[in-house]
Amino acid sequence: MTGLVLLGCGKMGQAMLAGWLERGIRPEEVLVVDPGAQAREFAEAHHVRTLTDAQRLPADFAPDMVILAVKPQSMAEAVQPLVRQLADRPVYLSIAAGKTIAGFEGWFGPAARIVRAMPNTPAAIGRGMIVACANANVDRAARELADRLLGAVGAVAWVEDEGLMDAVTAVSGSGPAYVFLLIETLAAAGAAAGLPPDLALELARRTVAGAGELALAASEGPDQLRRNVTSPGGTTEAALEVLMGEAGLAPLMRRAVAAATRRSRELAG
Numbered sequence: 001m002t003g004l005v006l007l008g009c010g011k012m013g014q015a016m017l018a019g020w021l022e023r024g025i026r027p028e029e030v031l032v033v034d035p036g037a038q039a040r041e042f043a044e045a046h047h048v049r050t051l052t053d054a055q056r057l058p059a060d061f062a063p064d065m066v067i068l069a070v071k072p073q074s075m076a077e078a079v080q081p082l083v084r085q086l087a088d089r090p091v092y093l094s095i096a097a098g099k100t101i102a103g104f105e106g107w108f109g110p111a112a113r114i115v116r117a118m119p120n121t122p123a124a125i126g127r128g129m130i131v132a133c134a135n136a137n138v139d140r141a142a143r144e145l146a147d148r149l150l151g152a153v154g155a156v157a158w159v160e161d162e163g164l165m166d167a168v169t170a171v172s173g174s175g176p177a178y179v180f181l182l183i184e185t186l187a188a189a190g191a192a193a194g195l196p197p198d199l200a201l202e203l204a205r206r207t208v209a210g211a212g213e214l215a216l217a218a219s220e221g222p223d224q225l226r227r228n229v230t231s232p233g234g235t236t237e238a239a240l241e242v243l244m245g246e247a248g249l250a251p252l253m254r255r256a257v258a259a260a261t262r263r264s265r266e267l268a269g
Contacts, residue, residue, distance in 0.1 A: 003029055003030070003031060003061065003062070003063040003064060004020070004025070004029060004030045004031070004063055004064065004065055004066075004067065004149075005030075005031050005032075005033060005054075005057070005061075005063045005065075005066040005067065005090070006030060006031070006032045006033065006034075006067045006069060007033045007034075007054060007066060007067065007068050007069060007070055007078060007079075007082070008033075008034055008039075008068070008069035008070035008071075008078070009032045009034040009036070009039035009040075009042060009043055009069070010034075010036075010039065010069065010071075011124055012069055012095060012119060012121075012123060012124070013032075013034070013039070013067075013069040014039070014042050015123050015124045015125075015126070015128075015153050016067065016069070016095075016123070016149065016150075016152060016153055017030065017032070017042075017043065017046065017048065018046070019126060019152025019153045020149060020152050021046055021048075022152070023148070023152045027046060027047040027048045027049075028047075028049070030043075030048045030049070031048070031049050031050070031051065031057075031061070031063070032048055032049065032050045032051070033050070033051045033052075033053065033054050033057075034050065034052070035052045035053065040052070053081065054078070054081035054082055054085070055081040055085075057081070057085055057086070059085075062089065062090075063086070063090045064090060064091065064145060065090055065091045065092070065093055065142075065145055065146070065149070066082060066086065066090045066091070066092050066093070067093045067094075067095070067149065068092060068093065068094040068095065068096060068099075068104075069095050069096075070096065071096070072096040072097055072098050072099055072267075075094075075096050075099055076107075079104075079107050079108075080107075082108075083107050083108060087108065087109065087112075088108045088109045088111045088112035088113070090113075091113040091114075091115065091138065091142045091145065091146065092104055092108060092112060092113065092114050092115070093115045093117060093146050093149065093150075094114070094115070094116050094117065095117050095118070095119055097118065097169060097173060097264070097267070098169075098264060098267035098268045099116070099268070100116070100162065100268050101114045101116050101133070101134075101135045101162055104116075105135065111137060112135075112137065113134075113135065113137040113138045113139075113142055114134065114135045114137070114138070115132055115133070115134045115135075115138055115142070115143070115146045116132065116133050116134075116162065116165065117130055117131065117132040117133075117146070117150055118130065118131050118132075118165055118168050118169050118172065118173045119150070119153065119154065119173075120154075120172050120173050120175060120176055121176045122154065122176060123153035123154050124153075126152075126153055126154060127154055128153045128154025128155070129154055129155055129157075129172045130150045130151075130153070130154050130155070130156045130157070131156075131157050131158070131159060131164075131165070131168040131172065132146060132147070132150060132156060132157070132158050132159075133158065133159050133160070133161075133162045133164075133165055134146070134158075143158075165264075166261045166264035166265050166268070167257070167261050169260065169261070169264040170257045170258075170259075170260035170261040170264060171257060174260045178253075178256065179208060179212075182204075182208060183201075183204045183205055183208050184204075186200075186203075186204040186207070186208070187200045187201040187203070187204035187205075188200075190203060190204060211225075226240075
């Protein structure tokens with residue numbers, strides 16, 4: 001590997017950088033480009049070179065991959081120095097929500113190798129879910145490198161149809177917020193039932209976290225795990241009659257995911 005450029009080293013960029021170094025990528029193989037002092041301090045603490053601006057890239061620098069980790073609204077400005085200096089030579093891996101492959105091809109040219117990925121915030125602790133999609137120019141070696149880099153912060157899945165990325169964004173990209181809301185509302189319901197608020201929050205946090213771990217570890221699907229907890233005539237059944245009712249969780253979640261999917265399409269368009 002001749003090098004990686006990480007353009008943007010915010011929370012997600014820092015999580016990825018830490019994961020790469022833990023997986024054996026050498027600090028000298030990475031160059032971080034970010035004007036923020038905190039981002040550069042993080043990189044330099046890990047012995048990674050930094051630049052404040054992509055215009056300062058060495059003229060002879062030929063990275064294997066450029067990871068585009070800046071905010072979507074800043075992307076157009078941030079990539080212009082790359083367009084001028086690197087053109088379509090490296091593979092470009094974007095983790096910016098809503099930015100399409102066609103948009104990057106418009107900047108870097110139709111021959112550019114583009115990977116679009118959607119990580120989620122648990123990547124910050126190495127427990128992310130990342131879905132990626134590549135254009136036709138990306139060969140097997142480039143896909144394997146992208147998979148290796150993304151896999152440093154979580155599980156990776158690939159889709160061939162980029163149109164699915166809007167639904168991916170709605171389910172896994174936005175999904176952690178739904179889970180946090182579940183914790184919040186479950187704790188509030190516990191407090192309303194008489195529990196001390198601190199205890200209610202601890203119960204909700206650990207119950208959701210533990211159930212998630214069990215769902216990952218178990219061979220059964222979530223429907224069977226739900227039935228395993230539900231005794232006929234018991235307390236869980238009483239609660240599920242509400243949550244699984246006509247106006248319960250399932251139709252509400254369908255509407256929520258549909259709304260997020262529509263918004264993702266609007267932002268991409």
